[in-house]
Amino acid sequence: MVRKMRNFARKLFGHKRVTGKDLSFTALFAKFQKILELNNQVLELMADMGDKLGGDYIFDRQYILSSCQRISDLVNKLIYNLNSLAPKKYTELNEVFRRINTEIEEELAGRLVISHTAYIMRYELITRDFSDVVGGKNANIAELKNQLGLDTPDGFAITTRAYQTFLEHNNLAEKIAEITKAWSEKEVSGNKASADIQSLILAGTMPNKVRKAVERALLHLQEATGNKRLYLAIRSSAWGEDSEHTFAGQYLSLLNQPQANVPNCYKEVLASTYSVSAMEYRQEKGFLEQEVAMAVACQNMIDASKSGVLYTLDPLHPERDVLLITATWGLGAPVVSGKVRADQYTLSRNYPHELTTLDIVRKTERLVPKKGGGCETLPIPHDLQMRSCLSDEEVKQIAETGLMIEKYFKKPQDIEWAFDQNRRLIILQTRQLNVRGAFARMVEDISSAVTGYPVIFAHKGVIAQNGIATGKVFMVRDDKDLDRFPQGAILVARRTSPRFARVMRKANGIITDIGSPTSHMSTIAREFKVPTIVNTEIATECLKPGQLITLDAEDNVVYVGIVKELLYYHFAEEAFEETYEYRLLRRLLKKIAPLNLVDPVGSNFVPKACKTFHDITRFIHEKAVEELMELNYYSHRDSDTPGRKLKSDIPLDLIIIDIGEGLAKETDSKIVRPEQIVSRPMYAFLSGLNMPGFWNSDPMSVDFGSFMSSLTRTFSSNLASPKFIGQNLAVISKTYANISLRLGYHFNMIDSYISENINDNYAYFRFLGGVTDQVRRSRRVEFIAQILEKNDFRVDLHGDLVVARVKKLVPEAMQKKVHTIGQLVAFTRQLDVQMNSDQQIERFVIEFDRLTQQSNIVNELEGTT
C-alpha cells in the first residue's frame, strides 16, 4: 500500500528537482507522505513489540536488538523528514531523540538505566511497572493494595534513583567498585571489603534534594494517617529482590523508628546491601555489581497484636498440598528470623481449608513497639502463653488472602502478615516461595501425568488470561448468583460481563461461552491475573454446577478433577515474566511505547516534553499536518495548490488541498462546497461522514435518541469547540484522497485511490484512540473492528491501534467502502466517552447497521446513491 502511495505521488508529480525552502508542493507532499508512512511503521512495530510480552511468542535477544535498531532508524528518519519539511523549526527533536536512544543503547549493552523518576514514590502510585525504581518489596506490597485491595501499611518508597544520587553525591560509586573488584579477585577478605564499604556509606550524607523529598513524603503520610508523630518500619527493597531471587534475610529492616531517624536508617539499610552474606549471595547468583540498586521502603509501623508467616505451600513437601501458618503474639520479627518457637497451623489448600494439624507451643516473650521508638521484648501474660494465637476465623482469613496473592503472582508465596489492635489483617510483605527444586522432582513427566485425566473440552475459545486454575464450577446467570459466589470457585457464564469484576478476587478461573479477549471483563481478569478462557461456545452446556475441574489456560484445556501435576508444573517453571529477555523488552518498551503527549493544544506539546519514541512520533505527525496546512492554506505560498476550507453542515474544520482535478473547475479560492468535490474517494468519504444520524447533529430517532440523549447534551457542545475538533487536512486529486483527521482525541487517517483500474484501487484506514481508560479503549477498538470486518476490510488490531485495508475492488464497491469509513469516523467521534459497558459494543453495532439501512432507504427513495 505504502509503495503504491509513493508510486502514485511519483506518477502524479514526476521528479522535480527542488532545493531548500523553494520546495514545491510536490516535494512537500512527498515528504508528508513519507512521514505518514514512517509513522505507520513505527506504530506497527511498537505494537508488534508489545505483543511479544503477551507470552504467546518465542523471541530472543536478537529480536530485541533488531527491533530496537529498526524503530530507532524509523524515528530518526521521521525527524529528518520533518526537519526538511520545516527547516530549523524543530531542531530540539534531535537532542531528545539522542537522549532516548542512548538510554536504549545502554539498556541493550546490559547497563541498568534508572529512568528519571522521582526520589520518592508514594505507594498509591506504584505498580509493578516501577519495580526497577522502587524495588521488589515495595512493588509487591503496593500491588496488593492497589490491585487486590488488601490492607497493607501506608508508606512510600525511596527509589533506586535516590540511591544513585546518594552514591554520586558522596563520590562512592568508584570506591565501591574498586573494593568489590579487589574482593572478587581475592585481594581482600569479604569481611574487610564489607566493613570498608559499609563505613563509606554510613559516613555519607543524604543529598539535600533527596532529604527534602523524604520530608514531603513524611508530611503526606502524616496527613494520610492522621498521625502527627509517625513511627516507621524502614526496610530494604533492592532491585531484583522478592522476584526470582528472594535475598531472604539478606538485607536489613529497622522497626518502629521515629521519623527524625529516617535519614540515618536510610543509610543503614543501604549499608546492609554490602553485608558479607549479601555480597556473597549476589556473587553466587551471578548478579552483577552494577545491578545493585537499593530502594528503601518506609512504612507506617503496624502495632501488631499478633503476627506471623504464611507459606502457601509446604516448600519441603509440596505434594502434601497444604498451607503452613506460623504465628506469635506481638511483632513478627522473631518468627521471621526463626529465633522463637511459634504456633503452627497446617491446613488444606482447598476450600474450606480444613485444619490438618495444630501445634500450640508455650510462648513466653513477645516483641512490641517501644514508646519513643525501637522495640522491646516483654513477657507474655500467663493465660496467653498456651493459648492459640489465631481463631479459626482468622486462620481462614489468612489462608484465603494468601491464596489470592498466590493466584495473582502465579507462584507459591512466603507472606508476612499481622493483625493490628483493631483485628484488621494487614499484609506486610510477600515474596515468591522457592520450591522449584521440589517440583521438578515431582513432575518429571508432565504429559503422561496429565493423560490420566479426562478432558471435558479442549481448544475451544480464546485464552484471555493464561494460568492454571482448579475449583468447583459455579454458574453465574444474574447478579443474585454473583452475591452467592463462593471463594475459590470457577465462574462459568454464557457471556462475559464487566459485572464479574465484583467476584474477581474470589474466582479461581473464568470460562464463558461468548466473549472476546479484548472485552472489559477480560481486561479485568488480566488485572487480577485470573486464568480465563472466553468464547468456548459450549462451556455452560458441558460443565455442571459443583463439578470439580482444572482449567488449563496455558494450553486451553478443561479437565475433570484437580490436575495437581499441572498446577505444580507451572509453579516449577520459571515464569516468562521472570526471564531476563522479558524484563529487558519490558524496560525498553517503557522508553518506546508510552504516550505522554496527548493534548496537541496543551502547553507541554513541545519536543522537550517527549519522553518516548511514541511521543516523538506523535509530535511529528501533528506538526507535519500543521506545516502542510500552514504552507498551503494560511500563507498561500503555492498558487498552484492553494488550501481551501470545506464548507459543511457538520463542524469539521477541514482544509482541502487539491493536487489534480479533485475539485470542480468553478471552485472559488477560499471555500469548497461538498458538491464541488469530484475526487472519488473524498466524495465517498464525505458522503459517509454526512450521513444523517452518524455525526449525531441530526435529530435522533426515538430509541437511539433516548439512549444517547444524555450524552449528546453533555458532550456535543464540548466536542464542537475548536479545541476538540483539531486541525484536519485532506490532500486530494480526481482519483486520490489522503485525509488526516483529529476528532476529539482520536486520530483517523484515510488513504485511498479509486480509479477504473481495479488493480490500483485501495482504501486504508487507521484509527488511533486517545486518552481514556484502557477498558473503554478496548471496547471502542472492538466496535470499530467489528464494523470494518463486517464490511470485508482486513483488520489488524494492535492494542489501541486499528489498521484496516481493502483493495482491488471495482470503483463503485471501493467508494462504498470509503463511504463506510466516513460513517465510522463520524460515529466513533463520540464513542470513547460512552463505552461504559460491554453490552454497548453490540448495541452500537446494531445501531450502526440500523442507521446505515435507514439512510440507504432514504437514498434509494431520493435516488442519490
Next chain:
Amino acid sequence: MNTGEKTSVLILDDEAIVLKRLKPALEKAGYKVETFTESADALDRMKEKDFEIVITDLKMEGIDGMQFLTHVKERFPATEVIVITGFATMETAKESFQKGVFDFLAKPFKLGEIIDTVKKAEKKIYEK
C-alpha cells in the same frame, strides 16, 4: 500416536531463552526434549542417541547452523530438521529446503506454530 515410546526432540540454539521456553512447551505436548547451546555438544549427543526431530537456529555466535544441519541430514537422513531463525531470507530458506529440512520458521514465532510444525514432522516420520 500410540507408539509407547515418546518422540525425541533435540533443540540447538545459542540463546538460552529459546531453549528455556521451548523445552517445557514441547514436554507438555508429550515430547522427550534435550537442549543444547553448542553444536559440538549436540553432535556428540546425537552419536549416542537417535533423535527423531532436530530443531536448530541458523545463525548463532560461533556456530554455523547451516553446517550443523547439513551434517545432521548427511549422517541421520531419517531425522526431520526444523529451522528456526531470526534472519529469514529467501536464500537461507531455499538453501535449507535444498538440504532437506522439514520446515523453516522465522523468529519470533508463536508457541502454537512450533508445536504444530513438530506434530507435522512427527506425523511424517510415523507415516514412513
